[in-house]
Every structure is written in C-alpha cells, then in structure tokens.
Amino acid sequence: MPISHDKLSNLIKEAFPDAEFELVDLVGDQDHYELQIKTSKFKGLSKVAQHRLVYNALSEYVGEKLHAISIKTLG
Amino acid sequence: MTEQKTLDQIKAIIDNNDVVLFMKGTASLPQCGFSGVVVQILNRLEIEFKDINVLEDPQIRQGIKDFTNWPTIPQLYVKGEFIGGCDIVRDMFTSGELESLLKEKSILKD
Numbered sequence: 521m522p523i524s525h526d527k528l529s530n531l532i533k534e535a536f537p538d539a540e541f542e543l544v545d546l547v548g549d550q551d552h553y554e555l556q557i558k559t560s561k562f563k564g565l566s567k568v569a570q571h572r573l574v575y576n577a578l579s580e581y582v583g584e585k586l587h588a589i590s591i592k593t594l595g
Numbered sequence: 596m597t598e599q600k601t602l603d604q605i606k607a608i609i610d611n612n613d614v615v616l617f618m619k620g621t622a623s624l625p626q627c628g629f630s631g632v633v634v635q636i637l638n639r640l641e642i643e644f645k646d647i648n649v650l651e652d653p654q655i656r657q658g659i660k661d662f663t664n665w666p667t668i669p670q671l672y673v674k675g676e677f678i679g680g681c682d683i684v685r686d687m688f689t690s691g692e693l694e695s696l697l698k699e700k701s702i703l704k705d
Contacts, residue, residue: 575667590682
C-alpha cells in the first residue's frame with residue numbers, strides 16, 4: 521500500500537534526528553522506496569543491527585503494508 | 596502470534612541445513628525480485644542451499660519474521676546465523692565479505 525514520501529521522511533527524521541539520508545521513490549508509485557541513511561546511531565553495529573533500527577522506526581509500515589523498501593546504511 | 600511448533604519447525608530447518616534461504620518462490624522459479632537476487636548470488640558462488648518457499652505456508656511466512664525479528668523476505672541463514680536480507684547479502688557479495696564469511700564457515704573451500 522502506498523505511503524507518501526513525506527510521511528516516511530518524517531518517521532526517519534523523528535527516529536534519527538542527526539541522520540543524513542536520501543529517500544527515493546523508485547517506481548513513482550510510493551510503494552517501492554530506496555533509503556540511504558547515515559547516522560551516528562549506527563556506529564559499532566553490525567549491518568543486521570543497523571537495518572533493524574531502521575525497520576523499527578518504520579515498523580508501522582514495513583512488512584505487509586509498504587511493499588518494498590531497500591535499505592543502505594552508512595556510518 | 597506464531598505458534599511454538601512453527602518456531603520449532605523453523606529452528607529445525609536452520610539447524611539441519613548449512614545454508615537456508617527463506618524466499619518467495621523456489622530457487623528455480625523465484626517469485627520476487629529481491630529473492631531472485633539472493634538466489635543468483637548463491638548460484639554465482641556455487642553454494643548449495645535449501646530453499647524454503649514461504650508462499651506455500653503462511654505459518655512459516657509469518658513465523659520466520661517473528662523468529663528472526665526481521666520484517667521482510669528473503670532471509671539468508673548460514674550455519675544457524677541470520678546473515679541478512681537482499682540488501683545486506685548483495686552488499687556483502689560486492690565487497691567480498693560474503694565469500695570470506697562462507698570460507699570462514701567452511702561452506703566454501705579456501
């Protein structure tokens with residue numbers, strides 16, 4: 521189900537106030553996003569742990585609701 | 596919430612197979628782009644693996660998400676350890692980290 525770019529952006533900003541991120545709607549249907557995110561909160565964490573932080577922030581939408589989000593974590 | 600017997604079933608699969616991919620579709624016929632990417636990577640590295648088609652079993656489909664505490668499919672397990680989904684596996688493949696990990700776990704020969 522489509523989620524607006526703004527809504528997702530805001531969730532990320534709330535969860536990671538210091539993050540530099542880029543959120544791209546890949547297909548234009550608001551249902552396939554690509555997120556590149558860099559935040560100090562990722563320091564020392566494995567990739568799996570970093571992704572889990574992102575998933576937790578978006579938990580309301582991820583899984584069955586938002587169809588697809590591709591995550592690239594940095595930092 | 597997932598039943599204990601499903602969680603036990605998942606644990607057994609992961610314990611009894613060196614490399615397991617919980618995916619949508621099968622290895623020969625993936626039904627999702629992300630699952631397909633992981634299959635391609637495993638094939639490229641010539642890794643034998645057990646494919647579990649979550650579309651065939653809604654209990655497993657939800658169960659693996661609860662088991663791993665990870666909301667999406669595909670999910671790759673190597674010797675009982677959750678490695679990641681498509682994004683992580685692809686990054687690890689590109690960086691060479693996946694191959695190193697598989698050698699370390701004696702899945703790939705040195």
